Amino acid sequence: EPEVTQTPSHQVTQMGQEVILRCVPISNHLYFYWYRQILGQKVEFLVSFYNNEISEKSEIFDDQFSVERPDGSNFTLKIRSTKLEDSAMYFCASSWAINEKLFFGSGTQLSVL
Amino acid sequence: GESVGLHLPTLSVQEGDNSIINCAYSNSASDYFIWYKQESGKGPQFIIDIRSNMDKRQGQRVTVLLNKTVKHLSLQIAATQPGDSAVYFCAEINSGGGADGLTFGKGTHLIIQP
Numbered sequence: 001e002p003e004v005t006q007t008p009s010h011q012v013t014q015m016g017q018e019v020i021l022r023c024v025p026i027s028n029h030l031y032f033y034w035y036r037q038i039l040g041q042k043v044e045f046l047v048s049f050y051n052n053e054i055s056e057k058s059e060i061f062d063d064q065f066s067v068e069r070p071d072g073s074n075f076t077l078k079i080r081s082t083k084l085e086d087s088a089m090y091f092c093a094s095s096w097a098i099n100e101k102l103f104f105g106s107g108t109q110l111s112v113l
Numbered sequence: 114g115e116s117v118g119l120h121l122p123t124l125s126v127q128e129g130d131n132s133i134i135n136c137a138y139s140n141s142a143s144d145y146f147i148w149y150k151q152e153s154g155k156g157p158q159f160i161i162d163i164r165s166n167m168d169k170r171q172g173q174r175v176t177v178l179l180n181k182t183v184k185h186l187s188l189q190i191a192a193t194q195p196g197d198s199a200v201y202f203c204a205e206i207n208s209g210g211g212a213d214g215l216t217f218g219k220g221t222h223l224i225i226q227p
Contacts, residue, residue, distance in 0.1 A: 003154075006156075018150040031214075041219070042159060042217045042218060042219045044204065044217075045214055046218070048214055075204075091156050091157070093156075093214065095214070097212070099207075099214075101159055101162055102147075102214055103159065104149075104156035104157045104158070105156050106155050107154075107155070109154075
């Protein structure tokens with residue numbers, strides 16, 4: 001069964017450093033998303049991406065965040081200068097059409113020290 | 114603001130019993146609902162979905178009920194097994210809204226007692 005894959009599974013970084021989280025969405029899906037989940041809290045929307053541009057973004061997705069689809073298979077989330085409060089599990093998701101069910105990856109646990 | 118929420122944070126049931134997890138939503142424009150299961154250290158896993166033109170949908174051991182009148186959603190799991198222990202989230206989509214995917218509720222932790 002096709003699945004969304006994310007790398008790395010864990011990322012530890014120093015405050016102020018840049019991190020790139022990587023995702024390979026399901027191959028025939030057209031919409032890509034990043035969500036995050038702070039420990040013990042609900043999953044929060046960050047950004048959606050379609051046709052090589054951002055479709056929607058939340059208030060969390062400020063100027064420190066960016067997304068990119070550098071080739072036909074990868075979808076990345078970059079945090080330019082990490083803060084302690086960026087520590088969370090980051091989930092990539094994809095869907096074949098807008099507002100259809102999302103399939104999630106297993107997440108990248110980001111720890112900012 | 115409008116949100117999706119869950120009634121109980123933790124639900125404990127005996128193995129083999131049926132469980133019911135409830136969810137209230139307040140956005141009357143939401144017309145598509147999904148239940149996800151999240152095991153520790155993993156991403157949300159799709160369980161079952163339902164659109165607003167239906168009030169019941171069944172899967173394998175799971176049933177979702179939608180009551181649009183009171184804006185209530187429930188997930189019934191029959192004959193629970195140890196592998197059903199997880200956090201369950203309801204999520205909603207307004208199909209006529211933007212491309213911001215899902216709004217998640219806070220989650221109910223289902224514990225299956227042996």
